[in-house]
Amino acid sequence: MAGRNLVKPQAESRDIRLEQKESNFCDQKQKAEKLTIEELRSCKGFETVSESEGQEIIESLFRLAVIVCNFKLKL
Numbered sequence: 001m002a003g004r005n006l007v008k009p010q011a012e013s014r015d016i017r018l019e020q021k022e023s024n025f026c027d028q029k030q031k032a033e034k035l036t037i038e039e040l041r042s043c044k045g046f047e048t049v050s051e052s053e054g055q056e057i058i059e060s061l062f063r064l065a066v067i068v069c070n071f072k073l074k075l
Contacts, residue, residue, distance in 0.1 A: 032062075034058055034059075034062050035058045035061060035062075036058075037049075037051060037054040037055070037058070040054050040057060040058060041054070
């Protein structure tokens with residue numbers, strides 16, 4: 001990704017605490033299908049990501065999806 005830097009979020013500096021909880025979704029994450037490199041590269045702005053960058057992006061998106069789904073389950 002030319003001209004882009006990936007930055008790890010600093011949750012501690014924003015006084016945000018994430019905790020992992022048991023849920024049906026988390027139990028099923030092994031069965032969930034993750035985005036493939038080809039699917040990621042088909043999205044605008046991600047056409048030229050390397051294999052390693054793509055895997056990091058895909059894993060980050062998957063973790064975000066787990067957090068969002070766990071949050072929605074709490075509501």
